[in-house]
Amino acid sequence: MILPTRMSRLTLIAGLLLVAGFMGAGRLGAQSNDDGATYVPPPGTVAPVAPPLRKGSPLDHLANDPKMESLPAGFKEGNTSGATYWVAHRLVDPMEGEGWGWVRKSGDGWGSGIWIALQETPGLAVAPHRKLVKADADLDWEYKFWGKMAGYKAYDPHLDEQLPVFILQGYEVIGPANPLSIKSGPPGRIQHRPSGASSRESRPILSDPGVD
């Protein structure tokens, strides 16, 4: 009688040990979830392949909508209903950075202009140049922008710079304007010199950030 009892206890202990082990590991375990659809490449093909365009998606519109030479004054996209707007002046960065241009509040002068990275809202409002045949065809054009400044910054890997972000929610085309005489780039941009005279902290990162 004693032997079976001991064996039962041992079995119980072993079982509980196993359970406790799982409980202990569970605190560090994976956040696993097996649901969700899985994209399956078409038969006979292997990844990497681009999945088919979703009809009506922002990418579908970008890829397939006809492009224009220029946008007509008064052309609108997105939410343009607010009384408060920003005036935006497009410039392709002469330093080859990725900034979009300047914005200023509608009642202010260009002295308070802010050099921005433009965060588009696909499906609502995207950068006006995406509708153009040439991406730089709106150089020195001005727009009314609706949206807001983001609470975070963007990093431009080409110039190792951080830029304020404007989140675009709507725009209206004003039209061509005279070039502005204010300095492009974010505050604190120095004129990078390839001589290496600039410091380690501020020198440009001119290498391509891409990896594939």
Place this chain on the structure above:
Amino acid sequence: MRLFLTLLTLALLGTLTASAQTREEIVLTGGPALRFMEHGKGAVSHDVYWFNFVDASVIRLNELRAQAKPDELITWLIYRPGYAARGEEMGVDLLAQLQAKAKQVGANIHWFDSKEDLIAYLNKGLDRDKIKISNFDYFGHSNKACFLFDYSNKIDTMSIAWLHVKDLRLIHDDIFTRDAVCKSWGCHSGEEYSQWWKSHFDVAMIGAIGKTDFAHGGLPALSNSDGKWTQ
């Protein structure tokens, strides 16, 4: 009473089992660009394939799993917003697919949404007095000064989530084991990032001089004949 004591003992044993793991192996995976942002860029259009970094990460995770000792945890850190947005663009749940992959390779998945999240995990996600990091691999976009977890996903050709060499000081300098193996598989890390890494952690990080290529599957290779790995 006897049963209570047995259960108490077992609970303690369970705790000891978990805390006996003293080393952590980390694979850090950045997110892909949106096709919307990269449309029309021709040969320099990034991330046509959404899991280029993921597939390479899984290969490395399988290697780590095969070599892992009983006291080693394997953790997969993934920048969640990048895959959430790309999945939304594609109309598929990429996060669920990532979870399934983590389960397959036996890795603990840990999502992060920002640089701050990542740094918090590295510093105190686990008790770093007891569990040091013995392996670190990075798969994602990069330049010589940054790991770019987000790239061309929220803003065309820019990043809203990155870890700059100047941010390394925010990470405790004693999180690695003395014999830790670290490698960035991204572009250009060997040109500057590796030096800052070594300077801060006193642990070498292998990085590429030049670009690396994820496009052909497998672990990425150097793109150019004059490229090389350095540390």
